[in-house]
Amino acid sequence: MSSFVIEGGYKLSGEITPQGAKNEALEVICAVLLTSEKVTIHNVPDILDVNNLIQLFRDMQVKVEHPAADTYTFQADAIDLDYLNTEDFLRKSGSLRGSVMIVGPLVARFGKALIPKPGGDKIGRRRLDTHFVGIQKLGACFSYDAERQLYEIEAKRLKGAYMLLDEASVTGTANILMAAVLAEGKTTIYNAACEPYLQQLSSMLNQMGARISGVGSNLLTIEGVESLGGTTHTILPDMIEVGSFIGMAAMTASDITIKNTGYDKLGIIPESFRRLGITVEQIGDDIHIPTHDSYEIDTFIDGSIMTIADAPWPGLTPDLLSVFLVVATQAVGSVLIHQKMFESRLFFVDKLIDMGAQIILCDPHRATVIGLGNRFKLRGSNMVSPDIRAGIALLIAAMSAEGTSHIHNIDQIDRGYQNIDKRLNNIGARITRL
Numbered sequence: 001m002s003s004f005v006i007e008g009g010y011k012l013s014g015e016i017t018p019q020g021a022k023n024e025a026l027e028v029i030c031a032v033l034l035t036s037e038k039v040t041i042h043n044v045p046d047i048l049d050v051n052n053l054i055q056l057f058r059d060m061q062v063k064v065e066h067p068a069a070d071t072y073t074f075q076a077d078a079i080d081l082d083y084l085n086t087e088d089f090l091r092k093s094g095s096l097r098g099s100v101m102i103v104g105p106l107v108a109r110f111g112k113a114l115i116p117k118p119g120g121d122k123i124g125r126r127r128l129d130t131h132f133v134g135i136q137k138l139g140a141c142f143s144y145d146a147e148r149q150l151y152e153i154e155a156k157r158l159k160g161a162y163m164l165l166d167e168a169s170v171t172g173t174a175n176i177l178m179a180a181v182l183a184e185g186k187t188t189i190y191n192a193a194c195e196p197y198l199q200q201l202s203s204m205l206n207q208m209g210a211r212i213s214g215v216g217s218n219l220l221t222i223e224g225v226e227s228l229g230g231t232t233h234t235i236l237p238d239m240i241e242v243g244s245f246i247g248m249a250a251m252t253a254s255d256i257t258i259k260n261t262g263y264d265k266l267g268i269i270p271e272s273f274r275r276l277g278i279t280v281e282q283i284g285d286d287i288h289i290p291t292h293d294s295y296e297i298d299t300f301i302d303g304s305i306m307t308i309a310d311a312p313w314p315g316l317t318p319d320l321l322s323v324f325l326v327v328a329t330q331a332v333g334s335v336l337i338h339q340k341m342f343e344s345r346l347f348f349v350d351k352l353i354d355m356g357a358q359i360i361l362c363d364p365h366r367a368t369v370i371g372l373g374n375r376f377k378l379r380g381s382n383m384v385s386p387d388i389r390a391g392i393a394l395l396i397a398a399m400s401a402e403g404t405s406h407i408h409n410i411d412q413i414d415r416g417y418q419n420i421d422k423r424l425n426n427i428g429a430r431i432t433r434l
């Protein structure tokens with residue numbers, strides 16, 4: 001298992017460009033299974049999760065070409081459905097949460113799919129009810145094979161239906177949407193998730209001939225079509241990486257410009273960093289973070305303690321709360337970080353406490369951070385990354401700390417951040433990969 005050695009205290013300077021969005025990539029790559037024609041996707045991030053999904057598609061006999069570093073062409077005209085029954089498929093798809101989104105396209109196009117309990121971060125219970133109930137409403141039958149720990153899904157032709165999702169699940173909405181585009185008749189999905197990932201997926205599907213309206217809202221209407229064709233699609237910049245760079249710049253007192261951020265699609269993210277006292281300057285589609293000698297956390301208008309909490313889009317994404325938390329440790333003032341969606345994502349704070357941060361873990365969902373300002377620096381430490389976003393938060397902490405830190409299990413970081421050590425070293429960081 002690889003690790004990073006980080007020499008803390010070095011400032012960053014210059015420009016950095018975000019990679020393509022991981023979560024959008026996983027959705028739009030699954031969508032290529034909906035057509036026998038060629039689909040070209042640009043701005044594909046070179047990260048573990050995406051590369052593993054692409055390898056899985058190759059194993060399913062999807063024809064994959066890689067004409068440029070960030071461009072892939074897929075053609076699913078001769079899929080080997082028997083491969084889904086192999087141990088190899090079950091092992092590979094089981095370790096990758098995004099792979100659950102092959103169910104919708106496969107059952108819509110071929111009338112059957114197979115999926116093991118999927119992987120992803122161990123950040124609390126991660127149920128699939130929304131996916132299953134939605135696809136069942138379209139007429140598919142699910143059966144669970146307890147011995148092999150997998151679900152078999154079958155349908156003749158899916159039929160459009162009305163559904164009110166029990167929660168605005170991101171991958172759940174994508175999965176149901178990809179099933180509904182080829183179902184017979186009209187489907188209505190209320191309480192749909194509407195992150196830019198889903199807006200992008202919907203516009204790609206419409207380009208392929210689907211008829212989806214309500215894109216960007218929580219009420220999607222889909223008129224089913226007989227078949228879909230090929231297209232070319234470009235993935236948006238990764239908003240979680242943009243947020244991670246904003247936090248990193250503030251915490252290391254660096255002056256950096258984040259290029260081509262897809263600013264209009266960042267929602268409430270820039271404003272949420274401003275509430276921690278960070279200057280986020282929009283320059284066209286770029287973001288400039290000037291050097292911060294210090295930054296002071298706002299209070300609410302009535303003077304009460306600031307809360308940074310996640311919420312379904314257009315609320316604040318849960319994937320940035322670990323970054324907000326670490327950045328607050330060096331701010332002036334206090335903030336309550338409330339991670340509502342996941343129940344095991346805040347336990348990494350004990351590592352920050354070891355580094356000298358003042359944090360009270362109130363319960364699995366809430367942590368109060370007492371910002372120490374720049375009077376007290378964090379100390380370098382030896383730590384293990386428990387999940388992708390805790391991993392980047394620990395990297396930010398290590399980069400701002402006095403002394404050297406070691407982060408183990410960096411596969412968790414590589415899952416979602418492309419060549420992060422090289423890209424950060426290019427703008428002044430001191431990170432060595434072992």
Ligand SMILES: CC(=O)N[C@H]1[C@@H](OP(=O)(O)OP(=O)(O)OC[C@H]2O[C@@H](n3ccc(=O)[nH]c3=O)[C@H](O)[C@@H]2O)O[C@H](CO)[C@@H](O)[C@@H]1O
Binds near residue numbers: 126172193319
């Ligand atoms: C591959 C991918 O795209 N992964 C993202 C996707 O995961 P994923 O699609 O798996 O996450 P879901 O949106 O299904 O739900 C995430 C968690 O939030 C809870 N929940 C969800 C919606 C809601 O209205 N209320 C609620 O409490 C769920 O019970 C679950 O515990 O969305 C998550 C939530 O933005 C992100 O953290 C993941 O990075």
Ligand SMILES: C=C(OP(=O)(O)O)C(=O)O
Binds near residue numbers: 389
């Ligand atoms: C939780 C995340 O990813 P996944 O859903 O793939 O585990 C994430 O990207 O923060």
